[in-house]
Amino acid sequence: MRRWRLWIARRLAAARDAAESGSATLELITTGLILMVPLVYLVLTLATIQAGAFAVEGAARQAARVYVQSANEQEAVGGAERAIRFALADAGLSEIEPTVDVRCAPNPNACLTRKGTVTIAVALTVPLPFVPPVLTVAVPLGVPLQAAATEQVSRFWGAG
Numbered sequence: 001m002r003r004w005r006l007w008i009a010r011r012l013a014a015a016r017d018a019a020e021s022g023s024a025t026l027e028l029i030t031t032g033l034i035l036m037v038p039l040v041y042l043v044l045t046l047a048t049i050q051a052g053a054f055a056v057e058g059a060a061r062q063a064a065r066v067y068v069q070s071a072n073e074q075e076a077v078g079g080a081e082r083a084i085r086f087a088l089a090d091a092g093l094s095e096i097e098p099t100v101d102v103r104c105a106p107n108p109n110a111c112l113t114r115k116g117t118v119t120i121a122v123a124l125t126v127p128l129p130f131v132p133p134v135l136t137v138a139v140p141l142g143v144p145l146q147a148a149a150t151e152q153v154s155r156f157w158g159a160g
Contacts, residue, residue: 044129049143052126055091057147059084059098060122064149067102067111067118068157076112077102084122098124115155121148 063080070076080102088094101121104111111118123146131141 041130048129049126049145051091052093052124052143052145053147055088055093056098056122056124056145057149058090059087060120060147060149062087063100063122064118064120064151067120068151068153070112073112080120088124093124093126096124096126098122112153112157114153114157116153117150118153119148119150121146123147 062083066079066083067076070079080100084098084100085094088096088098099122101123102111103119103121104113105117105119107113107116110116123144125140125142125144127142135141
């Protein structure tokens, strides 16, 4: 009689194990998708914001350098605008319109004076990835970024 009980217990355990086979794989895939999709979106968002931060910082720095090395004010403004557009296009942000602020010291009316300083601030809002434009009507879905750079005009400016 004992042999029959042992045989029945083994058959019941085998049937119970067979009923649960394969569910761990399904649970792993489901849980993995639930956890991986937000993680991948977070990585993409952080990469987009970091690229925007590098672009804004590079645009401000190059614009300030171009500005102080120009021969006159008109050439300085045009060169700074081109430097900003180039830096943003290099990062894939050419469709975004930046806000540019130019400040000069010690004379705010004449930026290109010897040993004067020129500060250029560039600001823009980097949109979040995969957000359709329809959703940005009520609330802007982007990250505002700003960078500023200061350069000094050469003490020999206008001498040659």
